[in-house]
Amino acid sequence: MLLNDKLSHFIRRNYQFVFVLLLFILTGNSITTAQQAGSRANQLSDEQIIDFYRQAQSRGLSEPQIEQAAMSQGYTLTDITTMRRRIAEIRSQGTAQAKDKVTTSSSNARTLPSDVSTRTSIDSLPTTTRREVSGGLAVFGASLFANASLTFEPNLRIATPRNYIVGPDDEIGIDISGASSDNLKLKVSPEGEVKVPNLPPIYVSGLTIEQAQARIIDRLRKSGYQGLGVPGSGTYANVTLTNIRSIRVTLVGEVVRPGTYTISSLGSAFNALYLAGGPNPATGSFRKINVIRGNRVVRTIDLYDYILRADQRDNIRLMDQDVIRVADYQSHIEMTGQVRRPAIFEVLPGETLKTLLSFAGGFADDAYRASITLRRNTDRERQIRTITEKQIDDFVPQSGDTYFVGKILERYENRVQIAGAVMRPGDFALEPGTETVRHLINRAEGLRKDAFLNRATIIRELPNLDKENLTFDLGKLMRGEIADIPLIQQDILTVLSIRDLREEYFITVEGAVNKPAAIPFVSNMSIADLIVNAGGFRENAKPNLIEVARRIREDSAKTGDPVLKIFRFSIDRDLQISPVESSTVGSNSPFRLQPFDIVYVRTSPTYEPQRQVYIGGEVMQPGSYAIFNRQERIADVIKRAGGLRPEAYLPAAQFQRQGQLIGTDLRRILDNPNTEDNLLLSPNDTIFVPRRPEIVSIQGAVLNPALVSYRSNYSFDDYVSEAGGFLEDARDRKAYVIYPNGRKARTHRFLFIKTRPIMEPGSTVIVPFKPFNNNKLSTGERISILSLLATLAFALTNVLRN
Template sequence: MVEQFKSLPKSEQLRLAEQYGIDPSQLTSAKSQSSTQNQNNYNTPVVQPRNDQSDDSQKQDDDLGFLKDDQNQPLKRFGYEMFAGSPTTFAPVSDAPVPSNYMVGPGDTIKVQLYGKDNEQYELTVTREGILQFPGLGPINVNGLSFSELRDLLSKQIKQQMIGVDINITMGELRSIRVFLAGDAYKPGSYTVSSLSTITQALFVSGGVSDIGSLRNIQLKRQGKVVATFDLYDLLLNGDSSKDLSLRSGDVVFIPAMGPTISVSGDVQRPAIYELKPNENLIDVVKMAAGLKPGAYPKSSTIERYNRDGLKSIINVDLTTSAGQKFVAKDGDYLRVKSASSEYDNAITLVGAAVRPGIYQWVKGQKISSLIPTINGDLLAGADLKYALVVRQINDVGDIKVLQFSPARAITDTASQDNVLLMPKDKVVIFNASNHIRNRYELNRLVKDRVNKIQKISKTKGNNSDNSLVNTDLFQSGFSQLGQEKLGQRHQLAGVVLAKDDAAPQESDLVSTEVEKMLLQLFNDRGLIKLSSEFNRQELLYPIIATLKTQSRAGKEAKVVAINGEIQYDGIYPLVEKATVSDLIAAAGGLKEGAYIQRAELTRTYTDADSSSIAHLNVNVKQAMDHEAGADISLQPRDVLTVLKTPEWQETQSVEIRGEVKFPGNYSIRRGETLEQVLTRAGGFTDNAYLPSAVFVRDSIKKQEEIEIKQMADQLRRDIATRGISKDGTVVNYDDAQKMLTDLEHIKAVGRLVIDLPAISLGIKQADLQLEDKDVLYVPAQKQIISVVGEVQHPSTHRFKSGMTLNQYLEMAGGARKRADTDRIYVIKADGSVMMPHNSFWFSSEDNLSAGDTIVVPLDTEYKDNLTLWSQVTSIFYNSAVALAAIANL
């Protein structure tokens, strides 16, 4: 086998090695071990295993024009895969029971056992003349006898001539016969097989049928006449081997070319290309394809058939009728069995904050209370009990209308109007009262899986995509991008506005696209329906609003309204049937604490054939919520309700006072309250308080510092890219520059505001300041130290002594280093301010130091050692000398 593998062409070796997962180098270098293993194979030619239509040319045909079914999968010819894994050698049958009708012939061995008066055992071989030489009986002619007839003949003669002896006759080794495989066999030729071999075994010996051979008209020819015809479909489809006849020496198994074929695809159990016999109809073809799938719609099947003009024609057939089943198939036909619709005709879909969201059967007279019998048992904790929707299809083209109800009233008061009578195909949507009440892990994992599949298909790669997918709320980020206007997708807002390029989609774009598709298929996707309890209000509303917008036409506005201002969830909402202002407020989750209930503004658009105008209406929110006549105004499409904030209203704000005050802690403040007033409420300072070192931190300043740090990093990045950061334009090492940028970007903003707390404590109004939410004041205890940092020999902290100068503190720290910039020494005061010297020779007497100060000696970035300096001076002298010499030679 190895030697024969070596003899194959290189391309065939690679194909077989790839097919069976073998390393070709191992086979080509292995020793031959086939001489003794195949002696019992009667010198049968080795037939290599094959896969039908697996060579390169056939693969190319499949890619370019081979028949494919509705799922874009290549259709294979049925039955040929039976020979795809045929063995490389065929061992003849030698130990199988011999049938009684087996025809004994030359070369067969007969085993005869005598017992009784005489005990003997013989192995007799039938001669070429058909004679069996039996000791004591002489030659017996057995030519043309079956095994049962031979046994009867021998038993009769032995019993007549050997009295008192019983006999047992069995077959020994069987003869070999030579048969021929002709026609469209995979390897036609002459083969030596066992005398017990049948037609199918001969096919396996030759490797099966070629790609164009027939499986349904295999002929067995004997002495030039067809003695049997074997339909391999009977064996494959029905397990019927009654016509799989035994072979005789000299028989010819003839495989004619393939007959007419029909391709079958769609919702059948086994899509494939089937060979036809004359007058077979479609019911026979469907049986070959193992029948229809449960989701098939046989009433709308089609036949594609070539007409006389060489064009394809479509014939509709109903496989459920007698006429459709008896429709006679022709060569080249293509039968497509269509699928049934995925829509339900009597279903109700429940999504959102329900214990068991899903698709339920609709029953006539069913209401909300029947679908959701209890609040605690059928709705999740945290479900919105005041606002829910019923989305109802109103015509065959998919237009919808929306009904609003209160789940609490529908369940507790079954006679109320909120207990809506349900209709087939209704969608009931239950919302969460809060958008952040559910854990969205499973939902985000679903988005991640689907996005990953898209990325694999499109072969896009992202940096650290796994981390970004895991650490963020994918569904929220994808949904937020859906509402962005085109302006938000521009690359630049200042100067020229650039259009978005057609580069490969980024991960955020893939997430946004996939989330949009998921939302639009919310009511049909069982995976999403199961996880719909994790959706927030805007996400559940998205497919409803999108459908309502698509229903808008010229002169027919989209049935949507908007609300903003002091409500829980502003945004766009569907305009429900008989909607009023109070319904819209309930849809938005209700009013916030600071909402102004005496007046809200309703903006309404009036459109006629010539123009469009806008009017503003005043609405008394309190009266509308109480459903007073005339106050709860009915809404129209495109209405916008703005709920105002109560004048002078402010949310609860607080500041924190720490350290050396008599009553440290958090204090609530009113608008315009100052630091002095809060310190008075805190009881003033303790005797140990050191006011000049007070630290005041403000959140808004911290955010501003973060912006400035980013701007500084961007500026530094530009400097590095253009001319470097050194004065002479020398570009610094790239890695060092990147580390510098990284360190700069990770600097944490402090948000410290320099205040003069001693002046504030004295009641000086100019020093006082108004407080903001989350301000923090820290008043430390008495400090008696001064720190010296930077380019000194020993940065250290010293006890403060009144009257000591800056020079003295520097000498206590060992003095300045060589690379110190002594002209730029500065002092960070205890209150956070910076004091610079008034002259270049240390500090004058006017620059007083105080406890808690820090002396900073900066680094001289332009420092050059003597070696560098002299090398530059030498270069200048050398260049000057060269220039002078050149001038002198003129």
């Protein structure tokens, strides 16, 4: 690579200087990196060292100054040694790559000069150069230079332009083939000369590439390459521009970032403008950009030609020391509303409103084209004007004008509408063939069969935009019995359906069917059809008892008469209606459902789904058991489970129903199955018989709530003592015990005799807290009241004594 070649050459000549200079550049790194463990030189990649070399070319300090600055930043001898080794490795790698390139590569691919300028991020632009400068409207053309993917950088792989001017630092390649063979790469010196071995220097600076080629070949022909470039001589020469130089151009005026930029010698005016951020949208002109060469304007660039027509004739190639000046804009004009490209445009003298409209892309599809509204600044205030369509071609805009293109009205000049029970409802044009109600209905392909012919309506818009309702007999109009009604603009004809004038018909099926629901009514539907729509009978259904409840519609019903009719039927599971249906209805015709009928499918009283209970713990066969009959009780299911194990502890057995613990005494139940504690079983009941528990829990208003082991010789108060005793706010008279089977026992008091509950294994002692008294006086309040009473008593004593 070219970069490695330059690096190797530089290091060989200025080894110590580069080393110390790189150390100085390292001082620009972050403090965090400088404070990491180990040598700072080892933390740098080869790419970073190459980057440091690029920066070193722009430094101008002497070697002692650089070394002193590096040492003052805390670099150690270890850093210096490591850097020497890294530089030697890079030098050896660069030398090897350079040799490989010379011996194996014949590519003439060009590369950009290493010192060309790069674009600064658009995010760093000052706030004064925003593209949106008025009411959120963008300046037309500003987005061109905000596009990060549009750089205008020259393509280095194209053929060398024949009018390219050769200058210092260009590299010219000469490939001689045929009777003689050679490959030369000649770099133009700062004096404008190229040096061919064994020949005097050849001056080529300022010549085009064609002129330089002719001069070099002529010199080579005279110095030993006989017949070089002469047709038929057998010796051929090809001169190419292998590497290009950089040039410096200056951008001044109303650009975003004025200054001097380094670009390649193939760079164009657009390339330089992009590097500078383009014209300042707030103040700069996009249409008067001058390229100045030798104090003479050589081209005036109008960016609108490129943006609107992709015309790149003004994108000329720049030369060294060219100056690009962006002038102030002369007139900014806003175009808003219904145009394809609303923006702020720059208009030159002589351009009309028609030209401005073309900049905006013309009218939008829904634009009101008859006139354009203009708001113009005068010396003292603003004025508004209306520009007609005929004036657009010749009207001349002024700076500061704002043009607004309105939108057409949401209104139809010849529309009539038809809705409701016609075959094709919708909008129609008011034209010959649709001028009357009958014509419009015919255009809508006629009435539907459910149309309500006794009445139709027309909603008509009056001149004052109020609405008027016109009602007529549609049946008579269609039969010609009354005159047809003419239509006018914006009329809405509505033809009602008979369904619009009644309730929605449905039939309800309830009870033992798979999908009970309200089903839309269909005429000629039987009960069997309804059962099919409801998904058929459920297992617990009683098909031989089906009831139908029907409304009574007669208005002559008297008070006290039945409000419903009830029909009963018997249907088998194959949905065959038995003869009971005909006798129930009272006629030989089959029974058919009517709107709003409710069909009830009853449940069989003898059908019972499997219900089960669970018994676990210390029983012989724990698990789930089905309830055998409605009279099965707790003792029965324990017997079916094989009885109890020897480890079973009946006082702690628990019986739960719906997740709640029911206080029962299982020991009493098994001793006497006739006791009231032997409850009837319900679905999902749970019986659990544990082993003998060994723990007693003490909770509530005790000093240290705890779990303690059960001791047969301990009383209630002994267990409270195990928990540290009662607290001050404990209600010891209300203390109680919860036994493991769910029963409870509380403290009893008779006169001065207090009886505590008996303790059993697995019990829980609960000591309640006294209720919190918010009305209790604090110590300070009591002292204040006593002081007041003492003062009053002292005053009263003095009064009595006097």
